[in-house]
Amino acid sequence: MHPSLEKLISSVQSAVTLEDFQTATEGLRDHYKVAHIVYHWVNSNGERFGAGTYSQEWVDRYVEKDYLRVDPVILGCFQRFHPVDWKQLDWSTKTSKAFFKEAVRYGVGNQGLTIPIRGPQGQFALFTASNTCSDDVWTSFRKRNERDLILVAHEFNKRALEYELGVESDTVAGLSPRELSAMTYIAKGMSRAQAAAQMDISEHTLRVYIEAARHKLGALNTTHAVARALSRGLIVI
Amino acid sequence: MHPSLEKLISSVQSAVTLEDFQTATEGLRDHYKVAHIVYHWVNSNGERFGAGTYSQEWVDRYVEKDYLRVDPVILGCFQRFHPVDWKQLDWSTKTSKAFFKEAVRYGVGNQGLTIPIRGPQGQFALFTASNTCSDDVWTSFRKRNERDLILVAHEFNKRALEYELGVESDTVAGLSPRELSAMTYIAKGMSRAQAAAQMDISEHTLRVYIEAARHKLGALNTTHAVARALSRGLIVI
DNA sequence: TCCACACTCCCCCAAAATAGCGAGGTGGCC
């Protein structure tokens, strides 16, 4: 990895504010000599954050027109797993063609590579490099830099997660072994009677476990408790 | 990146069968001179696949004892986002201590680095490198190789996703927007009446959504449906 | 154009979960 890129990664690793993320994207843009670098991120509460080199006009326009629901990059990456070249996306519909044209008019590149990453609680981030150039030039750019970009995207996410954790704080309640078993059977779709039979205890006892878990998790009902236990990674189905 | 590692990555990229994945893990083990390389993967239907260099005895033991629910690596990575050194995990409980001891006895290393990756439909994969060595040796190994391992993990996932798409023909159930909203409210602990009020529809209509979601997800009851929707990343609470 | 599918509403009744009141035994920790 290039020394100046290492330096940029360090700046991401030590980023504290959104401005720091912003500065990092500008540094990366200059390093790679591309039109834009953008990092876009949805935390577990569904709040969106963004840092990047797009013009303010484009960002405003994007928000105003609710292009999140149109942008094939967003729609495409939401169903994908791995780095996506914009060319692979579906630009065939009328709305997406119009969107692309307008994006280019606002200075967004005609080429792009977007790397989606997901977190355990529904966090979803997109790291994008975009440029205006021919297909051949872009392909060779990707060949040279795709791996580094994946690593950079990881660094952004790592820091973004810490940023999120800094904002939130919640106590994780521990469930007892029997409570965990009971919750697991319930999460698998068993009725209380079935789960009790599985655990070889009375249905009443099972109920006590479920209620204990519900209270510990601050849940309103069994379904809520299961949802919370799954979200917190306490149980696996 | 080392030429011989490039070769191993190519072999991952062209993997077709589980045996190919297996062979790739063995190659990586030899390349890095570590005790084990393991790739473990849960697809969007909750089916588990694995390829790695652990002994068959350990794998059997692991399955038999249902260690998925004990293993701090699994439990820890489920709540995390980024490469996890096994030392960072919680080994303080009695069961996890016993598990660790047994794992070491079966030849699993005392050190490990696990890289979790998630897909859009709740796919969840773990790529692990493990070795028996001192903390210092392991730290320097991580420093040298962590980035490469992240890229290797990405390659495994990319191929695993293609493998999944090739093997499965059963449609991944997509829930309609209203079904997703309904499921989300239910997952947040609301009763049908409350959720219906939130969505400003009759309780009966809400019930239709919940039942449709239940059928699409192949769930036995509402709680099960919520659990599946969460596991597959369809909803977030 | 028509079909499929999402969306909306209504009935009834059996089954299951929830809420409230209990009881007692074990084992670890201060």
Add this chain to the structure above:
DNA sequence: GGCCACCTCGCTATTTTGGGGGAGTGTGGA
């Protein structure tokens, strides 16, 4: 020895879900 967390079991009454029927609208794709 006392406290606390965990594990186990019982009862009754009320609320919520689940399964079985229906029926009508609107919208987007073949």
